[in-house]
Amino acid sequence: xxxxWKRWLLEKVYEGAGKPRVRLMFDxxxxxxxxxxxxxxxxxxxxxxxxxxxxxxxxxxxGEAYTDRRIEVEGNLVDVLTAVSDAALARxxxxxxxxxxxxxxxxxxxRNTRAGSQRNIHHHYxxxxxxxxxxxxERLLYTCAYFPHPAATLEQAQVAKMDHVxxxxxxxxxERVIExxxxxxxxxxxxxxxYGVKVKAFNISREQIAFARWxxxxxxxxxxxxxxxxDYRNIxxxxxxxxSVGMLEHVGKSHHAEFGRILSRTLGDAGRGLLHFIGRNxxxxxxxxxxxxxxxxxxxxxxxDVMQIFEPADLAVLDIENLRQHYALTLEHWLERFERAVxxxxxxFDERFVRIWRLYLAGSAAAFHxxxxxLFQVVFAGRKxxxxxWTRAYLYEPTGETExxxxxx
Amino acid sequence: xxxxWKRWLLEKVYEGAGKPRVRLMFDxxxxxxxxxxxxxxxxxxxxxxxxxxxxxxxxxxxGEAYTDRRIEVEGNLVDVLTAVSDAALARxxxxxxxxxxxxxxxxxxxRNTRAGSQRNIHHHYxxxxxxxxxxxxERLLYTCAYFPHPAATLEQAQVAKMDHVxxxxxxxxxERVIExxxxxxxxxxxxxxxYGVKVKAFNISREQIAFARWxxxxxxxxxxxxxxxxDYRNIxxxxxxxxSVGMLEHVGKSHHAEFGRILSRTLGDAGRGLLHFIGRNxxxxxxxxxxxxxxxxxxxxxxxDVMQIFEPADLAVLDIENLRQHYALTLEHWLERFERAVxxxxxxFDERFVRIWRLYLAGSAAAFHxxxxxLFQVVFAGRKxxxxxWTRAYLYEPTGETExxxxxx
Numbered sequence: 098x099x100x101x102w103k104r105w106l107l108e109k110v111y112e113g114a115g116k117p118r119v120r121l122m123f124d125x126x127x128x129x130x131x132x133x134x135x136x137x138x139x140x141x142x143x144x145x146x147x148x149x150x151x152x153x154x155x156x157x158x159x160g161e162a163y164t165d166r167r168i169e170v171e172g173n174l175v176d177v178l179t180a181v182s183d184a185a186l187a188r189x190x191x192x193x194x195x196x197x198x199x200x201x202x203x204x205x206x207x208r209n210t211r212a213g214s215q216r217n218i219h220h221h222y223x224x225x226x227x228x229x230x231x232x233x234x235e236r237l238l239y240t241c242a243y244f245p246h247p248a249a250t251l252e253q254a255q256v257a258k259m260d261h262v263x264x265x266x267x268x269x270x271x272e273r274v275i276e277x278x279x280x281x282x283x284x285x286x287x288x289x290x291x292y293g294v295k296v297k298a299f300n301i302s303r304e305q306i307a308f309a310r311w312x313x314x315x316x317x318x319x320x321x322x323x324x325x326x327x328d329y330r331n332i333x334x335x336x337x338x339x340x341s342v343g344m345l346e347h348v349g350k351s352h353h354a355e356f357g358r359i360l361s362r363t364l365g366d367a368g369r370g371l372l373h374f375i376g377r378n379x380x381x382x383x384x385x386x387x388x389x390x391x392x393x394x395x396x397x398x399x400x401x402d403v404m405q406i407f408e409p410a411d412l413a414v415l416d417i418e419n420l421r422q423h424y425a426l427t428l429e430h431w432l433e434r435f436e437r438a439v440x441x442x443x444x445x446f447d448e449r450f451v452r453i454w455r456l457y458l459a460g461s462a463a464a465f466h467x468x469x470x471x472l473f474q475v476v477f478a479g480r481k482x483x484x485x486x487w488t489r490a491y492l493y494e495p496t497g498e499t500e501x502x503x504x505x506x
Numbered sequence: 507x508x509x510x511w512k513r514w515l516l517e518k519v520y521e522g523a524g525k526p527r528v529r530l531m532f533d534x535x536x537x538x539x540x541x542x543x544x545x546x547x548x549x550x551x552x553x554x555x556x557x558x559x560x561x562x563x564x565x566x567x568x569g570e571a572y573t574d575r576r577i578e579v580e581g582n583l584v585d586v587l588t589a590v591s592d593a594a595l596a597r598x599x600x601x602x603x604x605x606x607x608x609x610x611x612x613x614x615x616x617r618n619t620r621a622g623s624q625r626n627i628h629h630h631y632x633x634x635x636x637x638x639x640x641x642x643x644e645r646l647l648y649t650c651a652y653f654p655h656p657a658a659t660l661e662q663a664q665v666a667k668m669d670h671v672x673x674x675x676x677x678x679x680x681e682r683v684i685e686x687x688x689x690x691x692x693x694x695x696x697x698x699x700x701y702g703v704k705v706k707a708f709n710i711s712r713e714q715i716a717f718a719r720w721x722x723x724x725x726x727x728x729x730x731x732x733x734x735x736x737d738y739r740n741i742x743x744x745x746x747x748x749x750s751v752g753m754l755e756h757v758g759k760s761h762h763a764e765f766g767r768i769l770s771r772t773l774g775d776a777g778r779g780l781l782h783f784i785g786r787n788x789x790x791x792x793x794x795x796x797x798x799x800x801x802x803x804x805x806x807x808x809x810x811d812v813m814q815i816f817e818p819a820d821l822a823v824l825d826i827e828n829l830r831q832h833y834a835l836t837l838e839h840w841l842e843r844f845e846r847a848v849x850x851x852x853x854x855f856d857e858r859f860v861r862i863w864r865l866y867l868a869g870s871a872a873a874f875h876x877x878x879x880x881l882f883q884v885v886f887a888g889r890k891x892x893x894x895x896w897t898r899a900y901l902y903e904p905t906g907e908t909e910x911x912x913x914x915x
Contacts, residue, residue: 468889
């Protein structure tokens with residue numbers, strides 16, 4: 098009798114997940130094998146409470162159980178999670194009541210007010226530069242790279258990304274650039290060194306800002322780049338160009354209009370800019386476990402959400418590029434480096450931390466592979482902007498490729 | 507005393523228009539000269555009733571008065587109208603009560619139901635192929651061209667546009683393509699001839715369909731292209747690719763979700779497509795006079811509006827390109843050819859018709875110059891689509907330019 102109960106509950110979990118192409122096993126007991134095709138791998142669930150939690154709210158329960166080894170994955174983790182993401186997309190957008198409630202609770206407690214943003218950003222970005230140095234590229238770019246071809250190294254692809262952004266912006270020497278959310282400063286320094294612009298770069302992570310200032314000093318561009326430890330809402334003064342790479346996901350939908358007012362105030366009607374962000378095909382909250390453990394307050398906007406930024410200021414969208422496949426590859430690179438660094442990570446933190454981060458990196462790669470996340474670069478301009486290119490051909494002229502080719506691997 | 511009343515009303519009209527950089531004259535009486543810079547030209551208003559109508563609802567009154575010669579424009583018409591559009595954009599989005607009421611009335615009476623679309627399309631596109639042959643390019647493309655460089659001829663630019671669209675779609679021989687709103691068939695024929703695909707092309711304009719069938723016969727691609735005189739809502743069957751150039755403006759915002767269901771039904775989750783349409787930076791109705799006299803039921807959507815098409819079907823936006831400047835130049839070419847053909851047009855129709863069309867073409871060029879209209883090309887794909895390119899570099903490889911260079915001028 099007990100065995101048939103186990104199977105019934107396991108089947109509920111499997112159906113709730115949209116019947117992914119994976120083998121699902123519960124303890125030593127029943128297992129489910131996908132009806133079609135070879136499974137991408139095996140998910141092994143231990144304990145009644147784990148199974149019950151998965152049935153109630155798989156979004157959070159899966160990550161929590163994986164962290165505690167109550168779930169183990171056999172086979173390639175990215176492949177298994179891609180099959181899970183695929184099934185979730187095919188199943189559609191119905192959400193369970195518990196899952197919706199947990200999501201609403203996170204939205205309420207992780208609001209991106211000034212104080213909230215400070216807490217949310219500190220949680221992720223201030224855990225130690227030495228940790229990020231273990232698995233990011235040498236310049237510490239923690240956003241989607243641009244691989245001119247898939248075999249490019251991560252170092253080359255991150256330099257190519259910065260050049261792709263700079264060329265899209267058509268930077269000219271002497272122009273004033275404001276960067277919102279500058280990470281460890283690589284783009285700000287690159288813009289100053291290679292394009293001769295004056296940059297004011299904002300960030301509220303104190304660890305990142307400290308590192309960025311040191312790097313600007315080393316690279317002898319301190320006279321061109323000012324790193325300001327402050328909230329984007331405090332950006333003052335005008336600029337020719339506004340750029341933000343990987344910050345909009347932390348702004349939150351309810352602050353888009355406010356973000357738009359800051360853009361507009363900075364650029365007037367003659368400026369231009371670029372936003373680079375993780376997005377979605379339609380509005381939906383970020384996975385609840387990722388918000389709980391990795392990115393409190395995170396929201397990857399749909400393009401419709403983003404229009405709230407541009408519309409009130411009459412900013413024209415000039416160019417949108419979707420780099421989804423590039424982020425999947427970037428994450429595969431990070432995951433590979435992370436795995437090599439696991440002994441050091443475990444020594445810095447603990448085994449739970451290692452499993453949380455492995456699941457986050459592999460799960461993100463899976464989300465980009467499956468298409469539940471997208472990566473958008475949006476170029477925009479005011480109606481008096483004179484830097485609007487005639488065509489996009491200049492972005493692909495051979496001269497532009499020399500820079501990333503010179504990047505060391 | 508009368509003179510000061512005239513001046514007061516003239517000033518009201520001038521202020522209502524946002525103080526454009528033009529000289530405004532009323533009969534032989536008062537005139538207004540812009541406070542800054544040389545005027546782009548002179549707008550001469552005749553008669554009290556004209557001035558009063560402009561004060562009440564300039565959107566419609568300007569076009570009606572221009573048609574009847576109660577308004578004359580001195581100087582370059584496109585420049586004058588660009589100054590007027592510029593001022594309207596700078597003034598912002600407040601609309602007068604009469605103007606809003608007239609707009610609502612047009613929306614109500616020009617709905618794009620099946621019967622409504624039939625009426626609306628017939629009004630514009632069935633006025634005679636011989637008229638359009640007077641001033642369009644030799645292949646009769648009546649949508650924004652793509653000028654690889656601004657000095658390209660209109661003929662070259664229209665071929666380049668078709669190739670740009672085909673390359674964005676990555677057409678492969680033997681693939682099934684559905685085209686919604688095919689005009690005189692140039693793109694469908696081009697896709698079949700040069701890319702070897704099988705096309706089903708829909709259009710409800712009987713004059714255009716008749717011409718398109720004849721051209722397909724002439725070009726010996728009748729076995730590859732089927733021209734179907736039917737509403738896009740009746741599109742049946744699957745396809746690898748869905749393309750629509752210059753039709754979405756006639757679909758109307760309230761039918762976007764329905765249009766999306768047809769896209770989704772046609773493509774499943776492995777297809778891809780391209781929409782090319784006149785759009786806006788933010789949702790706003792089309793100019794009321796243009797709807798009254800030129801495009802009944804027309805609505806140039808904002809990108810936010812367009813997301814209603816893609817979101818429910820989980821279609822990913824891969825690429826958006828804004829070709830606003832190309833449409834301004836296309837319209838300048840059309841206007842120049844139209845002016846050369848004026849004696850023939852006047853003989854075919856009458857002087858009023860000439861003035862209506864001159865104002866429509868010049869006003870559209872002005873709207874694209876000023877930025878109150880945009881031209882978007884949106885490439886999209888289902889999440890199982892395998893034709894997603896790694897980068898967009900292939901669009902700009904030299905081989906792609908041979909085709910338009912061969913086009914005769």
